[in-house]
Structures are given as C-alpha cells and as structure tokens.
C-alpha cells in the first residue's frame with residue numbers, strides 16, 4: 343500500500359499566544375517561534391506508518407509512505423520533511439510556495455496534482471493546519487479527485503490488501519462506522535494515537551502500540567541516520583500547473599482582546615461559592 | 626444582496642440546535658445585504674424536520690429525504706445542486722458541517738471560510754471574522770469566488786428563535802455522486818445524556834487528567850455537574866485516558882464552548898484547551914498548582930486538592 347501524507351510547517355502551536363500582528367494588521371508575525379510539523383499531520387503520519395508496517399517485527403515495512411509539504415523551500419521545511427522521513431516515511435516531496443500565497447483550496451489543487459503523479463492508495467492527512475485552523479483541504483482534495491473523504495478517523499482497520507477499510511469516525515454526537523473502498527482521503531482525530539487504533543491485516547491482531555501522549559512516535563537514532571539518505575523531490579507550483587488564484591482574501595488580523603480583570607485567588611470553598619453566588623452571580 | 630441557504634443538521638430525524646446558530650448567521654448575512662434566506666432539510670427524516678424549521682422566517686424550506694445513515698458523499702451533490710441558486714451557503718461548524726460543506730464548496734468552485742465567529746456586512750460587502758492559531762489571532766476574511774461557503778462557530782451565534790409565520794416547504798430532487806458508492810454506512814452510536822448539551826449549556830464543569838479514573842469522574846465530578854445543572858466537559862488527556870467519552874473534549878480539537886460559567890477541575894490549561902473555553906464569561910479553576918497556565922484566563926482560582934475541594938463545593942452548592 344502506498345500512502346501520501348501531506349505535512350505542513352507551522353509556527354510552534356504551543357507558543358501561539360506569542361504571535362504578533364504587524365502594525366498595519368496585514369500579516370501575522372511569528373518571529374522568535376520555531377517552525378514545527380503541524381501536530382495534526384504528525385498524527386496522520388503516525389496512522390500512515392502503522393498502516394504500512396508489521397509492528398510486531400521491528401522496522402518491517404509493508405508499504406510506502408510519501409510525504410509532501412508545500413512551503414518555502416528552505417531549511418525549515420526541509421527539516422520537517424526529514425523529521426517525517428526519520429520516523430519512517432520513505433520519500434519526500436517539497437513544493438515551493440509561500441504561506442501567504444496559499445489557502446486550503448490551492449493546497450487541495452496542489453495535492454491533487456501530486457496524487458495524479460504518484461497514484462497512492464490513500465491520502466492520510468491532518469484534519470486541520472494548526473495555523474489557519476481551516477479544516478478544509480482534505481475534503482476539497484477528495485472532491486477534486488472524485489474520491490470519498492473520511493474525516494476524523496479514530497480507528498482504522500484494513501483488510502489484507504488494504505483496498506477496503508473499516509473506519510470509525512469521531513463525531514460530536516458519537517461515533518460512526520463506515521466501510522470504505524479505496525482510493526480515499528482520510529483525516530485523523532486525536533484518538534488515532536491510541537494503542538489499538540490501527541489494524542492493518544499484517545500486524546498481528548492483538549498487537550498494541552505504546553501509548554502516545556501528545557503526538558506521533560519519536561524518530562530512532564537509526565531512523566535519523568537513514569533519513570539523511572532518503573530522497574526529497576523539489577518542485578515548484580508551476581511545475582505542477584495548478585491555478586494559484588486564491589479563494590480567500592484576508593484583509594486584517596488582530597490579537598484577541600485580553601480577558602478583563604485579574605485572577606482572584608480564593609481561600610477556600612466557602613469564599614469561592616460566595617464569589618460565584620454574590621459577586622459574579624453565576625450560580 | 627446575498628441570498629443564503631442554511632444547511633440544517635439533523636440528528637435522528639430532528640434538527641439539531643446547531644441549525645439555529647446557522648440560521649442566526651444566515652439572518653445576519655441576509656439582513657445586512659438586503660437578501661433573504663432559505664433552509665435545506667436533508668437526510669433521514671428531512672420531511673418532518675422541514676416542518677419543524679418553517680417557523681424561523683425563511684423564504685422557504687427545501688427538503689431532500691435521504692434514507693439511511695449520513696455520509697458526506699450521499700448528501701454533497703444534492704446540497705450543491707440546491708446551492709446553485711444562492712450566493713452563500715451556511716452550516717454550523719460541527720463535525721457534520723465541517724465534513725459536508727467543503728465537499729459542496731468544491732463542487733461549486735466556492736471558497737470556504739470555516740468556523741467563523743462574526744459576520745460583517747458594512748457597505749453591503751461580506752466578510753467574516755475567523756479565530757485562527759487556536760484562537761490566538763482573529764482574521765477578517767472575504768471570499769472571492771462567486772459563491773461563498775461558511776461554517777459558523779456555535780458558541781458565537783446564539784440560537785435563532787422561532788418568529789412565527791410558516792415558510793412553505795418544497796421538495797427537491799436527490800442528486801447522486803459516484804463517490805457515494807465507495808462508502809458504506811455501517812452504523813452510528815449516538816451518545817445520549819440527560820444533561821444539557823455541552824455546546825448549549827449555561828454552566829460547564831470540566832475535569833482533567835488529575836481525576837485519574839472514570840470512577841472519579843462519576844463520584845467527584847458528576848455530583849457537582851448535576852448540582853449545578855451543568856454540562857460535563859473534559860480535557861483531551863481525560864478523554865484519551867478513557868475517563869469520559871471523546872465527545873466531551875473541550876478545546877481546539879474538541880468542542881468550543883462559551884458558557885456563563887466554566888469550572889476547570891484538575892486541568893492545567895494547555896493552549897489547545899484554552900482555545901475551546903476562554904470565551905466563557907466566568908472561569909473558575911480548581912488546581913493544586915497555582916502556577917498552572919489556566920490562571921491566565923481564570924477569574925477565580927482555588928488552590929486545592931480537588932479530591933477534597935470538589936465534594937465540599939458540591940455540598941455548598943446544594944445548600945444555595
């Protein structure tokens with residue numbers, strides 16, 4: 343099975359509260375913040391790796407994961423692709439593009455062009471990029487390809503050849519189960535990191551992954567060494583022939599208003615109840 | 626002038642409250658630009674739900690009865706066909722709206738502004754505010770395509786009230802999509818609770834990793850939830866650990882809530898959690914660690930061991 347995993351480089355989401363807006367309000371500045379792999383893509387990469395390995399045999403790959411990132415062709419984007427290669431992906435593609443020139447629509451078009459070239463069996467991607475928080479590119483890509491979209495996968499079970507998948511989707515009212523015939527686009531939910539979330543027909547059924555708390559697996563030292571030799575194809579938006587007219591135009595950015603008032607440290611339960619009942623009048 | 630189509634969200638044959646938030650946004654767009662709005666009721670039980678939706682002042686209510694469980698591919702072509710006659714399509718940014726509308730948008734060649742928190746109509750031109758970067762930046766965005774697709778953040782658009790009157794109901798044809806054959810709906814487990822819905826409750830009591838077990842959620846958190854008539858929420862760590870169901874997660878990847886009162890118990894206040902609750906009017910933190918980042922947003926902070934403080938708080942609340 344061949345899986346395409348799009349990964350975006352984003353300003354460190356754990357420090358998003360340090361972002362600033364330019365004086366004219368026209369741009370967001372992330373100076374001083376490290377570039378990181380979009381954490382949502384880290385989860386989808388983990389899912390793709392699990393789908394393409396026999397986890398019971400160390401390093402036994404049974405498929406191929408190709409990474410694709412659209413971003414400035416600089417050391418940061420390259421480093422993030424290398425990070426994914428070090429975790430186990432086999433190849434990378436870097437499409438040179440500036441963030442301000444992109445929106446989920448253009449990203450979907452670029453990804454479609456890459457899918458047309460690479461013919462993967464699945465595209466497994468993050469549900470959202472942690473900078474724009476749009477949650478659009480995956481579904482638009484699926485429609486452009488005429489493929490099904492399976493959003494918010496929390497459990498994936500494939501049959502032996504990987505052509506059909508049974509997926510549990512996390513909804514805000516519960517959990518839906520669908521059977522999908524590939525090729526398809528999947529996006530992942532947090533729960534995809536759970537020890538038993540992916541069953542691929544090669545890894546023994548009772549295999550449980552180690553519990554991952556925050557993101558996907560760490561790269562091993564060996565993986566980091568191997569990644570240095572793995573290929574990263576570089577191309578431009580023009581090479582792929584996609585229309586780069588943006589559907590969205592941001593006219594202004596601003597920081598959210600600070601919460602008014604100080605934090606009152608209450609002494610005990612009685613004071614808390616008094617404040618909530620008599621001052622805030624919320625209970 | 627923008628004419629708007631609201632895509633209703635049905636659950637077991639009834640319109641969810643999310644639909645009323647989408648109607649509120651649609652009314653703002655229509656009124657601000659001198660247009661009008663219609664509602665599309667689509668899915669299993671769409672006919673009955675359409676009747677329910679005739680009292681909100683829509684020009685008409687379209688209905689498209691599609692039996693069986695929801696899949697994006699089963700609905701998108703019909704929504705897109707209906708959407709051809711409108712300038713703006715609106716749904717709530719729930720798991721349903723965020724799943725369905727981008728596919729519809731792609732069929733219509735439309736840009737999507739997702740999870741908007743405000744509508745602007747100054748001078749008749751439309752733009753929207755969107756929280757980005759987990760709510761740390763607000764962007765104002767205009768959609769440049771002929772048709773616009775937006776999903777709205779439920780906590781920022783109050784539920785529309787019935788305004789009397791009765792919109793006519795009109796049946797529309799179902800369109801098929803070849804991709805629909807690739808997805809077979811096997812079932813859905815809908816989580817039912819007697820408690821208020823997390824997204825709609827006036828008070829939310831949320832627990833974190835510090836609760837340590839599902840049993841402690843039951844014995845420590847639930848009594849307070851019920852004493853306050855609140856909804857129950859949780860951090861991702863608590864959901865991941867299986868202490869409570871995933872639907873209760875509050876945050877960037879969970880639900881975004883903005884109740885009158887939010888009580889965070891044994892939750893550190895990671896940036897991704899704050900993204901889902903910092904719009905709450907009054908925030909209370911109960912935490913052993915007074916340096917926990919939740920202090921950045923808390924109005925009241927009780928530094929205490931939750932296992933002692935919460936039962937005492939429950940008793941005190943019951944006496945009010």
Ligand SMILES: Cc1cc2nc3c(=O)[nH]c(=O)nc-3n(C[C@H](O)[C@H](O)[C@H](O)COP(=O)(O)OP(=O)(O)OC[C@H]3O[C@@H](n4cnc5c(N)ncnc54)[C@H](O)[C@@H]3O)c2cc1C
Pocket residue numbers: 381382472556832833834835859860861862863874875876877878879880890891892893894895896897898901911912913914917929930931932
């Ligand atoms: C991309 C991404 C998306 C995410 N989305 C979300 C999301 O939607 N929602 C979310 O919640 N998280 C989300 N997270 C995870 C988030 O970063 C935190 O890991 C998580 O919120 C931590 O949960 P917690 O506060 O319960 O646990 P912890 O951070 O472990 O905090 C536990 C707290 O309990 C306190 N405590 C311990 N014992 C006691 C006691 N006896 N009495 C009182 N206090 C006590 C501690 O002082 C501590 O502050 C996301 C992470 C990523 C990377």
Ligand SMILES: Nc1ncnc2c1ncn2[C@@H]1O[C@H](COP(=O)(O)O)[C@@H](O)[C@H]1O
Pocket residue numbers: 348349350351380382383410411412413444445446449467468469470471472474475476477478479480
């Ligand atoms: N510049 C990019 N490069 C690679 N993948 C991207 C890029 N932008 C978005 N994506 C993918 O699309 C998903 C959804 O993004 P979005 O719709 O922008 O929130 C992300 O989780 C990524 O998998």
